[in-house]
Amino acid sequence: MSPVSKSAAAIAAARAEGRPALICYLPAGFPDVQGTIDAAVAMAENGADIIEVGIPYSDPVMDGSVIQAATVQSLAQGFKVAQVFDIVRGITERCNATVMIMTYWNPVLRMGVDEFSRCLAEAGGAGLITPDLVPDEAAEWMEASDKYGLDRVFLVAPSSTEARMKATVEASRGFVYCVSVMGVTGARAEVSDAAAAVVAAAHAAGAENACVGLGVSQRKHVTEIGAYSDGVIVGTALVAALRDGGVDAVAKLTAELSGRTVNA
Amino acid sequence: MNPMTGDPDLGESQSESSPSHSLRHAAGPYFGAYGGRWMPESLIAAMDELSETFEAAKADPEFIAQVKDLNKNYTGRPSMLTEAKRFSEAAGGVRVFLKREDLNHTGSHKINNVLGQALLAKRMGKTRIIAETGAGQHGVASATAAALMGLECVVYMGAEDTRRQALNVARMQLLGATVVPVTAGSQTLKDAINEALRDWVANVHNTHYLLGTVAGGHPFPAMVRYFHEVIGEEAREQIIAQAGRLPDAVAACIGGGSNAIGLFHGFLDDPSVELFGFEAGGDGVDTGRHAAAITLGRPGVLHGAKSYLMQDDDGQTVDSHSISAGLDYPSVGPEHAYLADIGRVHYEPITDTEAMDAFSLLCRTEGIIPAIESAHALAGVLKIAARKIAAGAKPEETVIIANLSGRGDKDVGTAAEWFNLIDTEAKDAK
Numbered sequence: 263m264s265p266v267s268k269s270a271a272a273i274a275a276a277r278a279e280g281r282p283a284l285i286c287y288l289p290a291g292f293p294d295v296q297g298t299i300d301a302a303v304a305m306a307e308n309g310a311d312i313i314e315v316g317i318p319y320s321d322p323v324m325d326g327s328v329i330q331a332a333t334v335q336s337l338a339q340g341f342k343v344a345q346v347f348d349i350v351r352g353i354t355e356r357c358n359a360t361v362m363i364m365t366y367w368n369p370v371l372r373m374g375v376d377e378f379s380r381c382l383a384e385a386g387g388a389g390l391i392t393p394d395l396v397p398d399e400a401a402e403w404m405e406a407s408d409k410y411g412l413d414r415v416f417l418v419a420p421s422s423t424e425a426r427m428k429a430t431v432e433a434s435r436g437f438v439y440c441v442s443v444m445g446v447t448g449a450r451a452e453v454s455d456a457a458a459a460v461v462a463a464a465h466a467a468g469a470e471n472a473c474v475g476l477g478v479s480q481r482k483h484v485t486e487i488g489a490y491s492d493g494v495i496v497g498t499a500l501v502a503a504l505r506d507g508g509v510d511a512v513a514k515l516t517a518e519l520s521g522r523t524v525n526a
Numbered sequence: 527m528n529p530m531t532g533d534p535d536l537g538e539s540q541s542e543s544s545p546s547h548s549l550r551h552a553a554g555p556y557f558g559a560y561g562g563r564w565m566p567e568s569l570i571a572a573m574d575e576l577s578e579t580f581e582a583a584k585a586d587p588e589f590i591a592q593v594k595d596l597n598k599n600y601t602g603r604p605s606m607l608t609e610a611k612r613f614s615e616a617a618g619g620v621r622v623f624l625k626r627e628d629l630n631h632t633g634s635h636k637i638n639n640v641l642g643q644a645l646l647a648k649r650m651g652k653t654r655i656i657a658e659t660g661a662g663q664h665g666v667a668s669a670t671a672a673a674l675m676g677l678e679c680v681v682y683m684g685a686e687d688t689r690r691q692a693l694n695v696a697r698m699q700l701l702g703a704t705v706v707p708v709t710a711g712s713q714t715l716k717d718a719i720n721e722a723l724r725d726w727v728a729n730v731h732n733t734h735y736l737l738g739t740v741a742g743g744h745p746f747p748a749m750v751r752y753f754h755e756v757i758g759e760e761a762r763e764q765i766i767a768q769a770g771r772l773p774d775a776v777a778a779c780i781g782g783g784s785n786a787i788g789l790f791h792g793f794l795d796d797p798s799v800e801l802f803g804f805e806a807g808g809d810g811v812d813t814g815r816h817a818a819a820i821t822l823g824r825p826g827v828l829h830g831a832k833s834y835l836m837q838d839d840d841g842q843t844v845d846s847h848s849i850s851a852g853l854d855y856p857s858v859g860p861e862h863a864y865l866a867d868i869g870r871v872h873y874e875p876i877t878d879t880e881a882m883d884a885f886s887l888l889c890r891t892e893g894i895i896p897a898i899e900s901a902h903a904l905a906g907v908l909k910i911a912a913r914k915i916a917a918g919a920k921p922e923e924t925v926i927i928a929n930l931s932g933r934g935d936k937d938v939g940t941a942a943e944w945f946n947l948i949d950t951e952a953k954d955a956k
Contacts, residue, residue: 319841319842321711321716321717321720321843323565323723323724323727323829324568324724327710330710334711337842367564368827368837368843369841371826372839372840372841373841394565394566394827395564396563396565399563399564416567418567420568421567421568421569421571423571426567426570430567444727444728444729444730445727446727
């Protein structure tokens, strides 16, 4: 029997309210460790169903300039990977949001996949989103995530073949991350038409929850994409808000994205 | 067998190791525990397309003929094997032979790989190639292949390197390429690769990423090696013709490791031939300022492959340092990681000082200015020779091949500064 998925439960709760789940990203240690926790809590209090905490990494090939600048700053300030567990714990102690970690794979490999998973589960985290790990290379992670009851969110893209879509959906637990566009993270004026096709393919491959990320930055994107997907993922726009206006700006943007009034 | 080069029947050595144990044609994706595809799903379809195109091309006589023709009539292959007699005297009297990849068109071994990959890009219907470059050798070679085959070319280069290698930037621009200075991260070769990967994700429909070394996800390590196998196959035939026997040792420098794997390929199944890879030791491996990924790295994943990697305890990539921009890479091709683990190839660091001493020695004894990358292999030859002589080998009966992977024109500025040939007062006065 597969473990109960925290992220699937969060998405189901949103669905029961007749809306897509809102998944909000921010980098660990930006603007600093406490600032990450405060911003994440503000997100949760203003409509975020799932918080995605990114581990700053020296070679983030899937990230655009805004997120790169934030993670470079975090690393320059001395951020250590183990602090991400303090952040996850800090958030889950203060609110009910489901917290996931987004990480490139080498930091996990370095710590040891089993040890990393154990620490994440202990901190109250729900699982991992892995932008540069495909199921083909994930044997160790499949085992550890089963052992500790963690969700494993792999990415699917407009370029994914039917066979790969099926294999990736089968390997995922919680939701699959549908990349809306062939490109890297960054706010875009319009979300690509490709997103609907990727979500449809993921659903056809058996995905219960298909969430869309990359380029999503505005309330109108949330409603557009929410019409056909199970959740929307916002990153760059929130990081820019945190950079320019601190926690208040994050609270305001999250409320706007979720269609609520600000809860400060 | 590599039909591109005719891969001569290997005679005596082949009978010593059964074909099933041959190390010469490892197909990937895995080399022991290394290799694979640790990369975003968005790129997997393109990697699959590339693998299929490459496998089909290898089996297509027309493709083989195209590559052979370009190698002979454009690059100028076979490259010579030169006995370096005066350098040999300085190496204690052993016989040192240089594989002259420096005499190829564009001045290094890099051309072998770019021509092959540019042909594959055309077969896939791609109209644009992108490449990374450190000192500019691979960028120049890529721009050359693009000009020859009518492809658009964009080269990513660390901003710091574009300043240091302004002449190579101009060369690429003369050849019609666009050079993009990379200001992200540490502004070095690894960041140029990151930026090229970001471009590739966004433009994969019309773009081929022409990776310049035997790193990256499958099929790059096996494919880039395939196009460089000609180096080792020629060298093996040439040494038998010129010295009457196989060499005792073969040496090459290692950054990502493409020139080395090409040369080693010819001798991997000859157990009597010792193979040596020389990494960039920078200021010395105990200083932390080096690029000796195998000597001091730990297994990890970077740019799509699992291999030895210079990383901290958090798995963050550590910046590498070397006087040679071409060796200044914090990881190494996965096949080298495997060959190191099984002990078939010995990997050792060479410091900047050792490399520059060997650089100077070759200039003055042979009238050849080597690339600083290649000077690491030459410094290694001096060490191998000394050890063999100390162990009782007769120098005149000891044969060593070194890969002269590139010429040193691009390094004249660096060397002039190293040897204080520049009038600093005049420079300061400006």
